[in-house]
Amino acid sequence: MKWFLRVLVGIALAAAASVATAQGEQFIPLLSYRVGPYAAGGSGYFGGAIDYFTLVNMNGGINGVKILWEECETEYNAARGVECYERLKTRHGGASTVEPLSTGIAYGLFERVAQDKIPMTTNGYGLAISADGRVFPWVFPLGTTYWDQAAAMVAYLGQKAGGEAKLKGKKIAFLYHDSAYGKEPIPVLDALAARDGFTLIKIPITPPGNTQESQWLQVRQQNPDYAILWGFGVMNPVAIKTAAKLGYPRDRILGVWWAGSEEDVIPAGAAAKGYVTAAFSAGGTNFPVMQEIVKRVYGAGKGNLEDKSRIGSMYHTRGVTYGIMIVEAIRQAQAHFGKGKVMTPEQVRWGLEHIDLTEARLKALGASGLFPPVKTSCADHEGSGMVKFQQWDGKEFKTLTPFMAGDRAFVHQMVVQGADKYAAEKKITPRDCSKEM
Amino acid sequence: MGFFFEVLIAGLLSGVMYSLVALGFVLIYKASGVFNFAQGSLVFFAALTFVGLMEHHLSFGVALVVTLLVMIAVGLAIERFVLRPLVNQPQISLFMATIGLSFFIEGLAQLVWGASVRGLDLGIQDEPIAWISDRTGINISKFDLMAAGIAAVLVIALALFFNRTRIVRALRAVADDHQAALAVGIPLQQIWAIVWAVAGFVALVTGLLWGARNGVQFALTFVALKALPVLILGGFESIPGAIVGGLIIGATEKLAEVFVGPYVGGGIEGWFPYVLALMFLLVRPEGLFGEKIIRRI
Known part of the structure; x- marks a missing residue:
């Protein structure tokens, strides 16, 4: 009987210790995927985020508040993702924010996060109209959306043609993953095709897309x-x-x-040489923040990536980018609600609506050039809309353009129209951002 | 008309790749009457092991031999630890065991070699052959022709192995009734071990060719889906059926996608082969080359 009592006491003490730890830490659940068909992307991205969180903690946390994270394996499966969210949202004193890195899981969480009042970030994916914070107060497609990316792609192709007006009469094939993700940019591309006079040839590819002769013959x-x-x-x-x-x-x-990482081009071998992609962050380890991660985090044996050659890969730097934005949001929230305090989800949401990563701030963080400046607001949950273009030279991605935007005004008007339509359908009363600070 | 032939040829060459996957299924079905759900996982495991060994600075030839030995060992282990305890059990039990096996192999492969995506260069050019392009306007890659050649050699070798040896009759007996086969002295365990080892070899060849085309990654397990309509159409226990079925499925799915797809919004390639296979099922349930099952009532 004695041993049983000892075990019980042990469990009670461990539970108390865990709560005590959580009380002084900012908990971020990570709905990651490290096995399955998309494991390479998931392990790189979440590895990058964890590496940055580790670095922040090694530097004393956010004004003394350490970041606490817990991973849950989703295998990029929407049902599992929702299950993971439900399991983690109340752990360690409650989730501050959530990032699923999956359009399917994000769709499954839209209404749940609004109900639970937990902000969800969808960096570089998800629903483009969720950039409208009036209608989607709990969703943050930070950086860029698919619609802004599509517009930037058209602008880039226009540049190549000698000006966007020169696209008139040109033919652009659009080969897309036949899913909600692949169809997401079609409204913008259709609208730009009508405006600029190019022909858009839409060719769906049935997932997973492991044979494509039919599509490329077309x-x-x-x-x-x-x-x-x-x-x-x-x-x-x-x-x-x-x-x-x-x-x-x-x-x-x-x-x-999402077709612009080392994992996309290396398997294609020599065939990938010359291939061009969009990117919302840069790759490489030349940025001071990346060098610090290599030196301090990996130097101390605390790095998250098992394969060290992946440090600075596109997925890894995307994860670091996400980490920087989240930490900055919490820092902003602390500046407003109290430095050195653990922020509630509502307060983190406030912080996410007040991110102001200027060029100077990015430089101070050692991330100048890693991603473009981001400034969010109550109405604008995206904050940038800029994209850069890069080309695979057979060994690495070479930058072709600086961060650039497409016709943001054109896209913004479509986002507002789409969000208003969504609000009407779901009977949501949009927030009046002029009344919020 | 030239474009029609280009699509047709591309379809036939794709079909050869489907046939390679289907062959692995046929072997196991012939030996046990069971659809091996784990075949896609074996393809993934074989390709991943091969590139994993190459990353450890083994030469192409040594990596190939070592992987082949590993695949044979995996086949023998499956027989010893999964199938042998299930002798005389209903076929659905064996099928369920292969489902479990599939997840185990996928997990094991990623545990041992990691989940990173790898490239695989077999040194075969995968670009249009200029000589053919210049004269016909049709683009055919050397890789596709090599794959077709390898498939042909494999089919001939397997056909000789199974038809010129006494194994073929033993296979039929084992697949029909385990207990009866054992009763008349057929070494069931030995037969299963041989067939699973050969299936491991076929998985290696398939994994190398598909891995060179798609990259060595988890998605290789999905190539099994491409084999299903081929098997329904060609017959589950016929090696020539796997080849003919693959060619028919490959050609028709490409022709349908290119010439019918645009009228219905495209994306029909994923389900069209299954519709075709279902139509065959209605008129010839055993498939084109499958054995007619006659039972006494």
Whole structure:
């Protein structure tokens, strides 16, 4: 009986200790995926976020408040993602914010996070109209949305053609993952095609996309001036290899940022040379913050990536980018609600609406050039809309352009219209941002 | 008309790749009458082991031999630890065991070699052959022709192995009734071990070719989905059926996607082969080359 009592006491003490720890720490649940078809992306992204959180903690936390995280394996599965969210949202004193890195899981959480009042970030994915904070107060597609990316792609292709007006009469093939994710930019591309006078040839690819001869034969038949590739996972290297097999030039293919990582081009081998993609953050370890992660985090043996060659890869720096934005939001919230205090989810949401990562601030954080300046507000949960373009040279991505935006006013008008329509359908009364500080 | 033939040829060459996957299923089905749910996982495991060994600075040839030995060992282990305890159990039990096996192999592969996506270069050019392009306007890659050649050699070798040896009759007996086969002295365990080892070898060849095309990553497990309509159409226990089925499925799905797809919004390639296979099921339930099952009532 004695041993049983000892175990009980032990459990009670451990539980008390865990609560005590959580009380002084800012808890962030990570709905990660490290196994399954998208494991390479998930492990890189969440590895980057954890590396940055570790660095912040090593530097004393956010004004003394350490970050506490717990991972839950979703395998990129929407049902599992929702289950993970439900399991973690009340742990360690409650979740401050959540990041699922999956459009499917994010769709499953839209209404839950609003009900639970926990802000959800969807950095570089999700629903574009959720950038309108009036209608989506709890969702933050920080940085850029698919709509802004699509507009930036058209602007980039316009530049290549010698000006956006020169796109008139051109043909652009749009090869997309036949899912909500792949269809998301179609409204913007259709609207820009109508405005600029180019022909948009839409070619769906059934997921997972491990054979694409039919689609690229159609491309070969139509011979478009450019092909936009809106893929994910195995679809990307297969697209590049099939294009090569059928003789379509890779430097005329423009990939979405989820088709713009080392994991997308390395499997395609030599066929990927010359392939161009969009990116919402830069890769590499030249940035001071990345060098600090390498030196201090990995130097102390606390790095999250098992394969050290992936430090500074596109997915890894995207994770670091996410980490910087979240930490900055919490820092902003603390500046408003009390330095050195653990912020509630509502307070973190306030912080997310007041991110002001200027060029000077990015420089101070050692992240100048890693991603563009971001300034959010009550109405604008995106804060940037800028994208850069890069080209795979067979060994690494070379930058082709600085961070640039497409026609943001054009996209913004579509976002507001879409959000208002959503609000009417769901009977949501949009917030009056002029009354909020 | 030239474009039609280009689509047709591309479809037939894709079909060869589907046939390679289907062959692995056929082997196991012939030996146990069970659909091996784990075949896609074996393909993934084989390719991942091969590139993993290459990353450890083994030469191509050594990595190939070591992977082959690993796959044979995996086949033998499956027979010893999964199948042998299930002798005389209903076939659904064996099928369920292969489902469990599939998840185990996927997890094991990622545990041992990690989840990173790897490239695989077999040194075969995957670009249009200029000589053919210049004369016909049709783009055919050397890789596709090599894959077709490898599939042909594999089919001939397997056909000889199973038809020129006494294994073929033993296979039929084992698949029909484990207990009866054992009763007449057929070494069931030995037969299963041989067949699973050969299936491991086929998985390795399939994994190398698909891995070179798609990259070595978890999505290789999905190639099994491409084999299902091929098997329904060609017959689950026929090696020639896997080849003919693959060619028919490959050609029709490409022709349908390119020439019918645009009228219905595209994206029909994913389900069209299944519709075709279902239509075949209605008129020929055993598939084109499958054995007609006659039972006494």
